[in-house]
Amino acid sequence: MDVSLETSSICIVDAQGAIQREFKVESEPEAMAAALMGTGLPFSRVGLEAGPLSQWLHAGLAKAGLSVVLLETRQLRATTKAMPVKTDRNDARAMAQVVRTGWYKAVHVKSELSQALRALLSGRKLLVAKLRDLDNGIRGLLRGFGLKVGQVSEAAFPGRVRELAEGQAGLEALMGPLLQARDAVRTERERLHRLVLAALRDDDxxxxxxxxxxxxxxxxxxxxxxxxxxxxxxxxxxxxxxxxxxxxxxxxxxxxxxxxxxxxxxxxxxxxxxxxxxxxxxxxxxxxxxxxxxxxxxxxxxxxxxxxxxxxxxxxxxxxxxxxxxxxxxxxxxxxx
Incomplete structure (x- = not known):
């Protein structure tokens, strides 16, 4: 299966590599499982390329009783590169042959708990990056007027910015919304960090x-x-x-x-x-x-x-x-x- 956000291309081959069916289906586990079961063919393996939707689709197809494996992306890329014309249909054909021959590296499917923790950590990292971007952006805007924030703590940063912008109406009007956005991002980052600490309390x-x-x-x-x-x-x-x-x-x-x-x-x-x-x-x-x-x-x-x-x-x-x-x-x- 070559999976994309809306639809996925499916190619079914037999033990000798001959193509038995080719079709497109909606990228939903229920629709995929129904399409495969509707062919009436027995399946030894179903291959999915590892990606953003793969673990969700893997869980749905496995629940339907199909033997699903996630395929390592870099290895598949080397296979599909050999094809002169790249289409979703050709990618599905290449993946089908890789799964048939066993020339693939299966990717570990994480537990639901690990997926939830990874989402929490990724969300926290996103807010950390946005807070850093805001700080750097504010510093850059002030530097254009010859105002240097210098080395200050995270908590003292807003006060230092207001001190530098004091007396300049245009800068004060500009820094106000930026500092409010910064405070909101910082508050939500701390909330996510507390969730990280809470997850650790019961984890020996x-x-x-x-x-x-x-x-x-x-x-x-x-x-x-x-x-x-x-x-x-x-x-x-x-x-x-x-x-x-x-x-x-x-x-x-x-x-x-x-x-x-x-x-x-x-x-x-x-x-x-x-x-x-x-x-x-x-x-x-x-x-x-x-x-x-x-x-x-x-x-x-x-x-x-x-x-x-x-x-x-x-x-x-x-x-x-x-x-x-x-x-x-x-x-x-x-x-x-």
């Missing part, structure tokens, strides 16, 4: 992960919602690669190049781990073997690469703590994890 796993230096409520909840089920990783070292924190590599013949990190997987979790690594290396006062290891990497390769390395190590440590039910070890034993 997240509270245990917060014993790691640099890992706060947002990072712990982001990591848990991204991993969802720790048993789906056979080795803790695979978690760092899953979040795109390991280098790319190109090896062919005599050529062997190691590049930057892949940046695949959950970008929200990768960002949270990087921020936790930054706090661990630059703000945490208490010493630990993990911090000593990170600072040693920083001396060899620079602080920026050290933060990425520590972020990858944090992913490994957090997953191992989750699997084993242990707390953070401040001694060198943490490096062996």
């Amino acid at each position: 796993v997240c509270r245990r992960l917060m014993t790691v230096p640099g890992v706060g409520p947002v990072t712990a909840l982001t990591f848990c919602s991204a991993v969802d089920d720790p048993t789906r990783f056979s080795r803790s070292r695979a978690v760092g690669a899953h979040f795109g924190l390991t280098p790319r590599r190109y090896q062919s013949g005599e050529t062997d190049r190691v590049g930057h990190i892949s940046k695949q997987g959950d970008s929200l979790a990768r960002q949270a781990l990087y921020e936790a690594a930054n706090v661990l290396l630059t703000r945490t006062g208490k010493w630990s073997a993990l911090k000593a290891w990170g600072l040693a990497v920083a001396r060899r390769t620079g602080m920026r690469r050290a933060k990425v390395a520590v972020a990858r190590k944090l992913a490994v440590v957090l997953h191992r703590m989750w699997r084993d039910g242990t707390e953070f070890c401040w001694s060198r034993e943490v490096i062996a994890a």
